[in-house]
Amino acid sequence: MHGETIVVLGGTKGIGLAVARKAAARGARVIVAARGAAGLATLKAELPAIQTHAVDAADASALEAFCASLGKVDHLYNAAGAFVGGTLMGGDMATFRAAFEARIWGAAVAIRALGSKIPAGGSVVLTGGLSTDRPVAGAWATAMATAAAEQMARALALELAPVRVNAVAPGWTDTPMWDAIFGADKQTYFTDVAAKLPVGRLAQADEVADAVLFLMANRAITGEVVHVDGGHRLV
Secondary structure (H helix, E strand, O other): OOOOEEEEEOOOOHHHHHHHHHHHHOOOEEEEEEOOHHHHHHHHHHOOOOEEEEOOOOOHHHHHHHHHOOOOOOEEEEOOOOOOOEOOOOOOHHHHHHHHHHHHHHHHHHHHHHHHHOOOOOEEEEEOOHHHOOOOOOEHHHHHHHHHHHHHHHHHHHHOOOOEEEEEEEOOEEOHHHHHHHHHHHHHHHHHHHHHOOOOOOEEHHHHHHHHHHHHHOOOOOOOEEEEOOOHHHO
């Protein structure tokens, strides 16, 4: 990846952070945009060569301005987006809309703003998820958002060709996102889930990041969804 420029939206924790670290280790010029100033400062202290920008992927105007300011971008990975729970009948509609803002509309704004800055053979990688195939009660908005991201990759692979568009679909992955959801019960819950998987363990952020970098590097792949779920869809 020497000489290539990679932009990561939401790259200060979890999978996005792992992608930024691994891309930098492979010699890429890495640009991370995220909304958390503390996380950006920590990343900059760890890897000073990485460019960091405080941008909320759910803020269309700020994201558009940021992307328009960039030069050539070889690859874009959108890691922005979070789990949004709540039942349709009992939850808050504004909260449900938030499931789509960064994951779907943020990706659309960024891709549109980058335009011809991504060369032929360059790529966009979006983030779907296990919930596309295995939705659970109380998380309908997240399931819809991950499904939309995966379909977006297939549709834009045709529309943006010869730029390639793919998606990675993580299963249960041990990332900080779940700390706020499960708290002290996280490891107990993860242990129960892992026991049901064919591989007997949850994925790590680094393993999902490897799939993202694979999709960036392999110029024969477009319109695909790579699942990193430990076989969860099969059980």
